[in-house]
Amino acid sequence: MSPKVSKEHLQQRRADILEAAKRVFIQYGYEAATMKHVMEEAGVSRGGLYQYFSNKEDLYETILKENLSEVSDKTKRSLDEKTASYWDLLLLRVFGEDKQPNDEMDPLAPSNLEFFITGRNDERRRKYGQQRYRKGLKVYADVIEAGQKSGEFSSQYDSKVLARTIISFIDGLALDHAILPEEDVQLKDQSTMLLEYLKMTLNVE
Template identity: 55%
Template sequence: MSPKVSQEHKEQRRSNLLQAARDVFIEHGYENTTMKHVMEKAGVSRGGLYQYFENKEDLFEALIEAEQVEVIEGSVQAMLKQQGSYWDVLLMSFLGESKKATNEMDALAPSKLEYFITGRNDERKKEHARKRFAQAYQMTVNIIEEGVKAGEFSPRFDPEVMAKAIISHIDGMAMDHAILDSETIQLKEQTELLIGYLKWGLGVVE
């Protein structure tokens, strides 16, 4: 009789597989990555991988979902305690902990672009894209609305419009960055422009 595997152990295995998959997708891109690449990177058998993920699509969706959940599951109030202001919470939501404009972009951005663009006629992928947008949009709206209540923001536009503008700008830069280099699209400078626009558009009280 084989020993029972604890839930904690299963979760750790799954986490290890996702980390290996992330490295592989970054190296090869979505289209060129195979489940065999992930097996070799993670050092597991075919059964060891397929026990957790049915196929490459299932694996990639789980990977990007896990990354988004890390940000979205944290409440705005919890993030406020950590960051100190709603402005910093907003910056952290799309710039990361540094909250600074740089020439660095999400390393998975090219793979995400491949996944969603090639799946534009695939209903499952379209639904996944809609879900991701809705989650990011609602979180951003919540941050802005809480900032307004706290007296930090006096927005010139509706929070809904500001949230969509942020997402569209970030997604657009990610698309350009996947095809071109940082210097060509001036990623840092465009991000600084976005920050300045947001500060003006939100009427940030300093």
């Protein structure tokens, strides 16, 4: 398809592989996914794949990196510009675009948890995870702190503690729904509980 350079083709191929890999990780999870799965899904050979990514870890971290930005960046930007209430900002960060409890969840969330928890004893992976987490944490903490300073939110809880707790809460929900079927309790129900929690701890509405 693209021997001897061409940059565009090269990037396209890379993007294709990344897309395929993402699908594979969503389907199998991080541990169970193999490079062979990715090869087949992307329609590329072993050698071809390794030309772009040196191993599964590299591949996954690339996906993580490119996925991180979206909502988080948007929240950060909005915070700087202060285009909405802090409460709206927080809802945006927590629930995404529709800003309210919903049934959707980042399909990569389970794999992410898997990636970080299985990597907790690996120096490199742990450092990477922590760094990443801190960034995410900061977004929450900043919004909360700003909201508290403005008087929009109650200041009864420490912004950092609250931020970390909210993230734990969210991760817990993702974990729970990765393992368990919906049955009588829907993800939406629990998202609503999370919303209630936010209202209570920030004393909003």
